[in-house]
Structure formats: structure tokens, C-alpha cells
Amino acid sequence: MSTIRPPANPEADPRVKAVFDDIRATRRTDFVNNLWRALAFDPTLLESTWAEVKRVMATPGAIDPLTREMVYIAVSVANGCGYCVHSHTAAARAKGMSAAQHAELLSVIALAAKTNQLVTALQVPLDDAFDAAR
Amino acid sequence: MSTIRPPANPEADPRVKAVFDDIRATRRTDFVNNLWRALAFDPTLLESTWAEVKRVMATPGAIDPLTREMVYIAVSVANGCGYCVHSHTAAARAKGMSAAQHAELLSVIALAAKTNQLVTALQVPLDDAFDAAR
Amino acid sequence: MSTIRPPANPEADPRVKAVFDDIRATRRTDFVNNLWRALAFDPTLLESTWAEVKRVMATPGAIDPLTREMVYIAVSVANGCGYCVHSHTAAARAKGMSAAQHAELLSVIALAAKTNQLVTALQVPLDDAFDAAR
Amino acid sequence: MSTIRPPANPEADPRVKAVFDDIRATRRTDFVNNLWRALAFDPTLLESTWAEVKRVMATPGAIDPLTREMVYIAVSVANGCGYCVHSHTAAARAKGMSAAQHAELLSVIALAAKTNQLVTALQVPLDDAFDAAR
Amino acid sequence: MSTIRPPANPEADPRVKAVFDDIRATRRTDFVNNLWRALAFDPTLLESTWAEVKRVMATPGAIDPLTREMVYIAVSVANGCGYCVHSHTAAARAKGMSAAQHAELLSVIALAAKTNQLVTALQVPLDDAFDAAR
Amino acid sequence: MSTIRPPANPEADPRVKAVFDDIRATRRTDFVNNLWRALAFDPTLLESTWAEVKRVMATPGAIDPLTREMVYIAVSVANGCGYCVHSHTAAARAKGMSAAQHAELLSVIALAAKTNQLVTALQVPLDDAFDAAR
Numbered sequence: 001m002s003t004i005r006p007p008a009n010p011e012a013d014p015r016v017k018a019v020f021d022d023i024r025a026t027r028r029t030d031f032v033n034n035l036w037r038a039l040a041f042d043p044t045l046l047e048s049t050w051a052e053v054k055r056v057m058a059t060p061g062a063i064d065p066l067t068r069e070m071v072y073i074a075v076s077v078a079n080g081c082g083y084c085v086h087s088h089t090a091a092a093r094a095k096g097m098s099a100a101q102h103a104e105l106l107s108v109i110a111l112a113a114k115t116n117q118l119v120t121a122l123q124v125p126l127d128d129a130f131d132a133a134r
Numbered sequence: 135m136s137t138i139r140p141p142a143n144p145e146a147d148p149r150v151k152a153v154f155d156d157i158r159a160t161r162r163t164d165f166v167n168n169l170w171r172a173l174a175f176d177p178t179l180l181e182s183t184w185a186e187v188k189r190v191m192a193t194p195g196a197i198d199p200l201t202r203e204m205v206y207i208a209v210s211v212a213n214g215c216g217y218c219v220h221s222h223t224a225a226a227r228a229k230g231m232s233a234a235q236h237a238e239l240l241s242v243i244a245l246a247a248k249t250n251q252l253v254t255a256l257q258v259p260l261d262d263a264f265d266a267a268r
Numbered sequence: 269m270s271t272i273r274p275p276a277n278p279e280a281d282p283r284v285k286a287v288f289d290d291i292r293a294t295r296r297t298d299f300v301n302n303l304w305r306a307l308a309f310d311p312t313l314l315e316s317t318w319a320e321v322k323r324v325m326a327t328p329g330a331i332d333p334l335t336r337e338m339v340y341i342a343v344s345v346a347n348g349c350g351y352c353v354h355s356h357t358a359a360a361r362a363k364g365m366s367a368a369q370h371a372e373l374l375s376v377i378a379l380a381a382k383t384n385q386l387v388t389a390l391q392v393p394l395d396d397a398f399d400a401a402r
Numbered sequence: 403m404s405t406i407r408p409p410a411n412p413e414a415d416p417r418v419k420a421v422f423d424d425i426r427a428t429r430r431t432d433f434v435n436n437l438w439r440a441l442a443f444d445p446t447l448l449e450s451t452w453a454e455v456k457r458v459m460a461t462p463g464a465i466d467p468l469t470r471e472m473v474y475i476a477v478s479v480a481n482g483c484g485y486c487v488h489s490h491t492a493a494a495r496a497k498g499m500s501a502a503q504h505a506e507l508l509s510v511i512a513l514a515a516k517t518n519q520l521v522t523a524l525q526v527p528l529d530d531a532f533d534a535a536r
Numbered sequence: 537m538s539t540i541r542p543p544a545n546p547e548a549d550p551r552v553k554a555v556f557d558d559i560r561a562t563r564r565t566d567f568v569n570n571l572w573r574a575l576a577f578d579p580t581l582l583e584s585t586w587a588e589v590k591r592v593m594a595t596p597g598a599i600d601p602l603t604r605e606m607v608y609i610a611v612s613v614a615n616g617c618g619y620c621v622h623s624h625t626a627a628a629r630a631k632g633m634s635a636a637q638h639a640e641l642l643s644v645i646a647l648a649a650k651t652n653q654l655v656t657a658l659q660v661p662l663d664d665a666f667d668a669a670r
Numbered sequence: 671m672s673t674i675r676p677p678a679n680p681e682a683d684p685r686v687k688a689v690f691d692d693i694r695a696t697r698r699t700d701f702v703n704n705l706w707r708a709l710a711f712d713p714t715l716l717e718s719t720w721a722e723v724k725r726v727m728a729t730p731g732a733i734d735p736l737t738r739e740m741v742y743i744a745v746s747v748a749n750g751c752g753y754c755v756h757s758h759t760a761a762a763r764a765k766g767m768s769a770a771q772h773a774e775l776l777s778v779i780a781l782a783a784k785t786n787q788l789v790t791a792l793q794v795p796l797d798d799a800f801d802a803a804r
Contacts, residue, residue, distance in 0.1 A: 001533040003257045003357040004370070031263060035249070038256045042371035048454075049252065049378075055450075056245045062234040067201045068242050074205045075246035075385075077657045078212030080348040080750040083253045084246070085659060086264040089673040093266075100196040102674070103712035106657050108202050110650040110719075111190045112209035112218070115169070117649045117745075118183065119217045121613045121642050122172045123137045123621060125803075129165060130220040131403040132227075133393075135801040137625040138638070176639035182722075183646075189718075209653075211389045214482040214616040219391060223405040236406070237444035240389050244451075247385045248378040251477075255345045255374050257353060259535075265671040267661075269667040271525045271759040272772070299531060303517070306524045310773035316588075317520065317780075323584075324513045330502040335469045336510050339476045343514035343787075346480030348750040351521045352514070354532040361534075368464040376470050379458045380477035380486070383437070386451065387485045390440045391405045397433060398488035399537040400495075401795075479791045482616040487793060491539040504540070505578035508791050512585075512784040519611075519783045523747045523776050525755060527669075539793045567799060571785070574792045585788065592781045598770040603737045604778050607744045611782035614748030619789045620782070622800035629802075636732040644738050647726045648745035648754070651705070654719065655753045658708045659673045665701060666756040668763075 002038060010040035019043075019050050026058050033087060066095045074109050136172060144174035153177075153184050160192050167221060200229045208243050270306060278308035287311075287318050294326050301355060334363045342377050404440060412442035421445075421452050428460050435489060468497045476511050538574060546576035555579075555586050562594050569623060602631045610645050672708060680710035689713075689720050696728050703757060736765045744779050 011017040020032050039046040057068055069092035076084035089102075097105075145151040154166050173180040191202055203226035210218035223236075231239075279285040288300050307314040325336055337360035344352035357370075365373075413419040421442075422434050441448040459470055471494035478486035491504075499507075547553040556568050575582040593604055605628035612620035625638075633641075681687040690702050709716040727738055739762035746754035759772075767775075 001257060001528060002259060002535040003354055005534050033261045034258045035253055038258045041367065045371050045375060052245055056241045061238050062232060063238045071204055071208045071242045072246045074208040075212050075243055076250055077653050078209050079247065079250040080656055081250040081253055082659055083258050083260055084250050085657060086260055086673055090264045098196060099711065103715050104195050104197045106654055107190045107715060108205045109209055109657060110653045111186055112206045113213065113653045114646040114650040116210055116213040116215040116218050117613050117646045118642055119169055119215055120616055121621060121645060123135060123618055124168045124172045124217050125136060126217055126220055126403060127167045130224045132407050133404040135796060136803040137622055139802050175635065179639050179643060211385050214388055216391055219389060220405055233443065237447050240386055241447060243389060244382040244385045248382040251345050251378045251381045252374055254348055255353060255377060257350055260671060266675050267672040269525060269662060270527060270669040271756055273668050301529045302526045303521055306526045309769065313773050313777060320513055324509045329506050330500060331506045338473055339510045340514045342473045342476040343480050343511055344518055346477050347515060347518040349518040349521055351526050351528055352518050354528055358532045366464060372463050372465045375458045376473045377477055379454055380474045381481065384478055384481040384483040384486050387437055387483055391403060392436045392440045392485050393404060394485055394488055394537060395435045398492045400541050401538040479787050482790055484793055487791060488539055501577065505581050508788055509581060511791060512787045515787045516780040516784040519747050519780045520776055522750055523755060523779060525752055537793060538795060569797045570794045571789055574794045588781055592777045597774050598768060599774045607740055607778045608782045610741045610744040611748050611779055612786055614745050615783060615786040617786040617789055619794050619796055620786050622796055626800045634732060640731050640733045641741065643726045644741045645745055647722055648742045649749065652746055652749040652751040652754050655705055655751055659671060660704045660708045660753050661672060662753055662756055663703045666760045
């Protein structure tokens with residue numbers, strides 16, 4: 001089920017086809033997952049979303065690609081987005097995440113959520129030492 | 135302000151002192167931040183929380199320490215815990231996070247939150263390819 | 269699946285029947301969606317919830333009905349409630365939301381979630397100019 | 403307090419100055435709020451964030467500007483971002499939001515959060531009628 | 537700071553005065569906390585919010601008053617509402633919550649948040665045994 | 671669907687078997703629900719998670735077992751974890767939660783989420799009276 005009806009033949013629209021082709025070329029696979037098929041209902045939204053994903057996730061930078069995927073998983077878990085957890089866990093595994101790393105990642109995410117609650121429940125005042133703007 | 139009154143002299147309790155001493159030794163600093171001073175109101179909670187933080191964050195493993203801190207920041211941002219964002223950004227910087235890495239980390243967190251919303255708003259159905267249990 | 273067993277014949281209870289009848293009359297449809305069938309396990313909770321939904325969403329006021337639905341979608345997306353996103357997207361469409369408006373709504377929601385993360389990650393101090401209580 | 407040290411003289415960097423100038427021109431005010439001053443620590447992040455805010459919030463489209471601000475407020479409240487709630491409430495008021503509209507907006511946000519919880523707690527199964535992909 | 541300017545003399549409005557008087561009588565104290573003073577900017581919102589708080593929190597029922605406060609704290613912590621955590625921790629203490637109970641409450645909240653993350657990260661399929669609608 | 675492939679025969683690993691046996695003994699049932707079967711992919715994570723659940727939820731303390739389950743439900747609802755809501759609602763019912771208590775629990779959770787939004791939207795300043803550290 002979905003809140004929009006995805007276009008039956010999305011690549012009939014040349015703007016959609018251009019994005020799908022770039023997804024396939026960037027990821028070196030024929031597979032275009034359902035998020036992009038859903039976003040095809042609005043080519044402008046599709047284009048801007050893919051442009052940002054490509055720039056932030058598929059461009060060399062100061063953080064390695066696997067770490068970026070682990071951060072993406074962490075945010076998706078915290079926000080409770082099942083689809084996102086699935087797709088980025090698959091992506092992390094494709095980029096080499098081992099079972100041991102997966103288990104450690106889960107331990108860090110779970111611990112962070114736990115201490116987030118303790119801090120919020122106690123309303124801990126900020127230490128001056130943490131102020132970067134001093 | 136805080137929801138508990140932290141003990142005036144927490145290290146008078148030998149269980150609290152033992153935890154504080156281990157925090158100082160593990161982190162190689164005399165600084166014990168306010169979270170631990172607040173948790174000192176209940177030595178059992180203090181001990182179990184520190185034991186988990188030490189095991190998950192300060193033990194060598196399959197994920198490097200800086201990546202763990204970046205994941206911790208990501209979860210803390212998603213959960214809106216200002217104190218946690220401050221303390222783990224300071225920890226990541228102490229472990230070598232550059233300004234460029236900080237900016238990229240923020241870009242990944244922000245993008246993940248954005249696509250989380252799009253997926254949830256569209257209620258995108260899961261691709262079979264993402265099922266690890268197939 | 270559900271955490272309660274909805275009554276097999278909810279309208280046998282006159283309090284439930286009165287609410288269902290009012291839902292049908294207010295919305296000018298025979299369709300009573302599953303939320304109300306689930307809430308029928310406790311007529312008091314059903315009555316108070318419907319009374320508030322009717323007052324806030326189906327009474328003329330200072331904000332037009334479609335805008336209210338778009339705000340409802342935004343909150344439901346941020347809270348990750350799939351059922352709520354589905355039901356209020358259907359309601360917004362019934363009140364005239366176009367595909368272009370739907371796409372723009374998603375762009376605003378996604379951007380807001382993104383900048384929420386940036387602000388929280390940076391712990392931006394409040395500008396005095398924003399204080400309405402000055 | 404903040405997790406980064408904002409540049410003391412951000413407009414010494416011509417990329418930052420160009421963004422600040424565009425903010426002032428677009429909003430017709432000399433005031434540049436702290437979010438942009440904080441983002442100036444990374445001109446690339448500053449440029450991409452402002453470009454998206456300008457495109458989504460300050461370009462004529464299918465949803466009127468005040469409605470967009472009310473949606474922005476709703477997401478910011480749900481995500482618990484105090485700074486964002488302050489800045490977008492000020493923006494909504496500048497675009498004409500009356501006290502009556504403000505009160506109604508709060509009523510809708512509060513009701514949505516409430517029914518989100520009821521639906522999640524009951525795990526209400528989706529009605530077939532809500533599937534746009536049928 | 538606040539997003540609305542609270543009325544300088546709220547009880548000059550007889551509807552506001554009636555609510556404040558009922559708060560004082562119900563809680564047997566002269567103290568009216570800031571939430572109600574802020575809500576006074578819209579007497580209708582003030583009346584409906586207080587009516588629900590009084591009905592749900594201050595009326596004898598199937599759950600004892602202290603348990604209700606502990607549930608309220610748990611939701612407020614999960615939603616990151618600092619003011620709410622403060623006010624309901626004070627209320628729970630006034631209803632007899634001991635330091636030991638407070639520490640246990642924090643342990644349950646923290647554990648729940650932790651396992652919530654694990655379940656979401658693993659996308660654990662639902663056991664048939666949990667379906668109350670079978 | 672799941673993000674990990676659960677072991678086909680988890681109890682072939684003696685560490686997993688020991689945890690499953692303790693779950694069965696502690697809960698006095700042969701049923702081991704899917705969360706534990708999923709966590710079996712990493713025996714260390716399984717052991718530490720069960721140890722904490724057993725200590726926090728199945729050890730006599732200052733808060734009665736049913737109240738702990740109700741708090742667990744509240745956090746799980748606020749975090750939008752459907753599996754967790756299902757499993758802990760079943761657990762609460764097994765510990766005696768009546769339909770009337772269930773309905774009241776939902777009323778408290780829903781009200782808390784509602785007032786959390788109002789407080790955040792209004793950015794209500796903290797009353798001095800709530801500071802436990804005074």
C-alpha cells in the first residue's frame with residue numbers, strides 16, 4: 001500500500017528516465033528501488049532528492065562510505081523508518097559491513113537511545129567544558 | 135536545573151567513587167561530566183550505565199572509536215537530546231573529528247531525516263530485495 | 269493484527285452506535301474507518317476522541333480544512349504513524365489536495381526535518397528577536 | 403552555547419557573504435538569524451541549505467506561504483526543536499498568522515499527536531480504502 | 537523566552553479565572569504553573585486542555601494516580617519535552633514517588649528505548665501469539 | 671521480513687541455548703518470541719540484552735511488574751515501535767491489565783503526547799518551583 005499511485009510506466013517521462021539511468025550508472029546495478037519509483041510521481045521532487053543523495057552519499061569525501069551508511073541507519077532507526085532501515089542495512093552490507101560490525105552498530109545505537117532518555121529524564125545541566133563557542 | 139538533587143559530595147559513597155575513578159582512568163582526564171554526577175543519586179543505575187558505556191564505547195572492537203561517536207551523535211540529534219549532542223560532539227572532536235568531517239556528518243544526518251520523512255509520507259512498500267531473511 | 273480485539277458487532281452498544289452515526293453524518297459517507305472500530309472497545313475513549321476530532325477538524329474556524337489536514341499529515345509523518353499518514357492523505361485528497369500540493373507538502377516536511385537536525389546538531393542559540401514575550 | 407565556534411567575521415568569506423546578502427534581499431531585512439551564522443562554519447553546507455530553504459519556502463507555488471510556515475511549525479514541534487519552533491512561529495506571524503490561527507494550529511498539532519499515539523497503541527490495521535495504489 | 541506573550545493579568549478574563557480557580561481547588565495549592573499561564577492566550581484552548589487533564593489525571597479510575605504520573609513522565613522523556621519532564625517529576629514526587637522508584641522508572645524507560653531501537657534495527661517480524669484480534 | 675537472517679537452529683550454539691532456557695524458566699513458558707530469535711545472530715548482544723531485561727523487568731523492586739509494563743508500553747508507543755507495543759501489551763495483559771486499565775493507559779499516553787506538543791509549541795519557560803536542585 002502507498003499514499004500515491006506510482007506511475008505505471010515512469011520512464012516514459014524523460015526527466016524520470018534520466019534520474020533512473022543515473023541511479024543505475026552510479027550504483028552499477030539495474031535495480032531501482034521503490035523509493036525512486038514512488039518519487040517519480042513528481043519529477044522535480046525526484047530530481048532534487050536524487051541529486052542530494054548522490055552528492056552526500058556517493059561522492060568521495062572526509063567520511064568513508066560505510067561510515068556514512070552506518071550513520072544513515074542510526075538516524076533511520078531513531079526515526080522508526082522501517083523501509084529506510086532495510087534499504088540502508090542492505091547498502092551497508094554491500095559496502096562491506098560484517099555481522100560483527102552490524103552487532104556493534106546496534107549496540108551503539110541502543111546505548112545512545114538509552115542514555116538520551118537518562119539525560120532527558122534527569123534534565124542534566126550542560127557542562128561549561130562542552131561549549132565550543134567559548 | 136535538574137529533576138534530581140545531585141549528591142553534594144558524591145564520592146563519599148565508595149561505589150560512586152569507584153565509578154568516578156574508573157571514568158577518570160579510562161578517559162585519562164580528571165573531568166567527570168554532569169551526567170555521571172546526576173546518576174550518582176542511585177549507585178546501581180550509575181554502575182550499570184557506566185559499565186555499558188565503557189564496554190560499548192571504550193573497548194576495542196569491529197568499529198573504530200570515532201565512527202562510534204559519530205553514530206552516537208546521529209542518534210542524539212534524532213532524539214533531540216541537546217546535552218548528549220554537546221558531550222558526544224566534544225568526544226568526537228577529542229578523537230580527531232575534523233571540521234570537514236563534522237560538516238559531512240551533519241549532511242548525512244540531515245539527509246537521512248529528510249528521506250525518512252519522504253518514505254513515511256509516501257508509505258513506500260518494501261522491495262523484496264531488501265529482505266535478509268529470504 | 270491489533271493489540272485489542274475490536275467488538276464483533278460494535279453498534280450493538282448504543283453509545284458506539286451514536287458515535288458511528290455522527291461520524292457518518294458529519295463526513296457524509298457510510299464508511300467508518302478502522303480507528304473508530306478499534307476505539308469502540310471503550311465507549312468513553314471513543315466518545316471523547318471523536319468529540320475532539322469533530323471539534324478541531326470539522327468545525328469552521330480560522331484555518332481552512334485542507335490546511336488543517338496538511339498539518340495533520342505533517343505531524344503524523346514526523347511521528348511515523350503509517351495509518352495516520354494514509355488516512356489523512358486520503359482526507360486531504362478528498363478536500364481537494366492536488367498532486368502538486370502533495371509534492372510541495374512533502375518538500376516542506378522533508379526540509380523542516382532536515383533543518384531541525386542541523387539546528388539540534390549545532391545547538392544554535394536562540395536569537396533575542398524571536399522572543400514573543402519580550 | 404553551541405557545538406561549533408561560529409566564525410567571528412563570517413562575511414570575510416565571499417561565499418558566506420553572498421549567501422547572507424541573498425538572505426537579506428530575499429527576506430527584505432538586515433537581520434540574519436543565528437542558524438545561518440552557525441552554518442557559516444562550512445560554506446558548502448550553508449549554500450546548499452539556504453538554496454533549499456529559498457526554493458521550498460520563498461518561491462511561489464501551489465501552497466501559500468503561511469500554510470508552509472504552519473506545516474514547518476508542526477514538524478518542528480513534533481521533532482522537539484525549540485529554536486525552529488521559535489523562528490518559524492516568528493515567520494508565520496510576519497506572514498499574517500493571527501492569534502486565533504495560532505491557537506487553532508496548536509489544537510490540530512496536539513490532536514494529531516494524540517491520535518497518532520492511539521493508533522500506534524492499538525496497532526490499527528489499515529483500511530483498504532486508504533490505498534492510493536489500488 | 538516563549539512563542540506567545542502571556543497575558544499580563546490573565547485572571548482579568550473570567551474564563552481564565554474560572555480555570556485557574558479550578559486548578560487551585562483541584563490541586564489544593566495556590567500555585568498555577570507556567571503552562572496554564574501560557575495557554576491563557578486562548579481561553580478555549582485553556583479550557584479544553586485543563587478539562588482533559590482534570591478528567592484523565594485527577595479523577596479516580598482503574599490506574600492509581602502515581603502510576604499515571606510515571607506513564608506521563610515516560611512519554612514526556614521519549615518526546616524530549618524538558619518542561620513536561622520537570623513538571624510531572626515534581627507531581628510524581630508530590631504523590632509519593634521515592635528515590636528508589638524514580639531510579640527504577642528511569643531504568644525501565646531507558647531499557648524500553650534501547651530495545652525499541654534493537655527491534656526497529658532488526659525489523660523483527662511480529663509473532664502470531666501477540667495478535668489480540670485472532 | 672528482517673534485516674538479518676536469524677540462525678536456522680539457534681540453540682545449536684550453547685550460549686544461545688543458555689539464554690533461551692533462562693527466558694523459558696524466568697517466564698514459565700516454552701514460548702521464545704522473535705526478538706530473541708533475531709538477537710541470536712550475535713550471542714554477546716543476546717546475552718547482554720536479556721540480562722538487562724531480566725534485571726529490570728523480572729526482578730522484584732520498588733515498582734510493581736504491571737506498572738513497569740505500562741511504562742514500557744508508553745515508551746514503545748511514543749517511539750512508534752509496533753512490535754514492542756504488541757509484545758508488551760500482551761505481557762501487561764498476562765500480568766493482569768484489565769480492559770479498563772488499558773483504556774486509561776491509552777488516555778494518559780495520548781494526553782501526555784498532546785500536552786508535550788503544546789508546551790513545545792509555546793516554549794513555556796520552566797517554573798522555578800520545579801527545580802529539584804535548588
